[in-house]
Amino acid sequence: MNDRTRSPQFLLVHGAWHGAWCWRGLQDVLADRGWTSHTVDLPSVVPEGSAGKLPGLLDDARVIREKIDAVQAPLVVVGHSYGGAPITQATPGAANVCHIVYVSAFALDQGESLMTCFGGEQPDPATVQGVVPVREDPAETLYHDVPEQEREAALARLRPQTALSFAEPVDRAGWKTLPSSYVLCEDDRSLPPSYQEPFAERTGATYRLPSGHTPLLSMPGKLADLLERIAHGVPA
Template identity: 80%
Template structure:
């Protein structure tokens, strides 16, 4: 058990198309190990049929920062996949963020967005509306190593993601000033390791899990052990 009242808590930030529900099993493992965790629901994940001007990355970052500022303990902030982008924006200047962990996450640099970080063109943000639908073949791209029952339950809960969240660039980058680590997902079919590498190089320490894109569902026990190890070293 972890008896130090000043030990960090975890703030878990989900990726595109997901919600705080995806962390539940990992949170149970963290609780069993004596650690406190918090989640947030990003407003860029929208309801079916949503259209027009929708919340973007900056809205997500604002919500994440509100949770950071309200925390009563130091935080290890964990950003999974897209969730790494609003974390990168939100954690700058937050004195209570002890560490950032990117899990196959987008550790963007200033001026980068999900649309441009691999060489795409930056659109005029005033014209960006609507949603990015759940990516093709999510049962393999997102959940290739997730047990069938958990995979099917997750697939049923996925929702559209606002296009603006993929188009908005970050204006600051927390990994430049906050100690950070990167967790490679070595069997990732959504963001393969070669695409994770540029983001990992921006962090101080790298780790590996033999997982697909979503280890929080496929191997939450192993991810919990890894996160606890990182947290112990951060305070």
């Protein structure tokens, strides 16, 4: 059986301030349904008090590409929130990536960074230092519809994000050459639907969830349903 006829596996890439831990509930659901999934820990999420030269988006993309190349199977690469930016950079030219999925995520174009998407000027990445602290009121902006126990556990694990990861632009865009889809979160209080729409329009199909910003924690079963549909090629 060749790669084109095998069931794909999933590579799940977390967003800013998070880690691979945030995918555990979704991974359990996928495993129960017979799917294999993988995760990475992005180096741009750093311990409190980190200083000096810190990793950026390109470092994250390199770690993602290394994982992609290590998996000997077709892959659906899923990026949540910030994670959409480094998967955009990491996926072009990867022979085993069969689909990219953006979950309330940044489907950037060449020359764009998170900083420019938020209306800022593009800085010289060589001058960018320090970290971006966890965003204000994450219980509300990230997790307002997440069950209390899971919400409190997640809040305790959030860590600073390097400023360089928000400042470095991508110089290639996987969604331009690979099949891609967008999961638009309709009750998102971090990236409102109106902000997600232009990114969704860059992809080949838009799926919708009645969720807040983090459906991997608030409704992992429904997110798994969508990922299964995408992996099986079922239209939106």
